[in-house]
Amino acid sequence: MAHYRASESKREQFRRYLEKAGVLDSLTNVLIALYEENEKPNNALDFLKQHLGVSGPEAADVEALRVELAELRQKYELVLEENKELKAKLLHYEPPQEDGNAE
Structure with a gap:
């Protein structure tokens, strides 16, 4: 008890x-x-x-964010590639300068 x-x-x-x-x-x-x-x-x-x-978060919100993340990663890779190409073009037209001696 x-x-x-x-x-x-x-x-x-x-x-x-x-x-x-x-x-x-x-x-x-x-x-x-x-x-x-x-x-x-x-x-x-x-x-x-x-x-x-x-x-x-709602499942739909999570899925939308995943899609957006994938798209942004793809855009990021494209921008990196474009940046690399533009740097190569720049080097073609303007050779790198030596340690700041060319003033």
């Missing part, structure tokens, strides 16, 4: 901790928002994460 009261006391302490930290209010508000949704989401857990502010 003493063990039962000890665990009940721990539960009560934990409940007070959650209440004091605002966790119970946040969970209650999100659950109410889910309940009041006219069209229930396919994934309730994602809904909770999104409304609690703990979800990561």
Whole structure:
């Protein structure tokens, strides 16, 4: 019987901790928002994460960023190649000067 009261006391302490930290209010508000949704989401857990502010970026956003990164890497390689070609042309028309002696 003493063990039962000890665990009940721990539960009560934990409940007070959650209440004091605002966790119970946040969970209650999100659950109410889910309940009041006219069209229930396919994934309730994602809904909770999104409304609690703990979800990561959307999959579509991640994919768009991956595509943009690939495009930018390709552009970067093209610019590096163009830079290399322009330097070669410049050397063809203007030979490098010796240690600043040609003033």
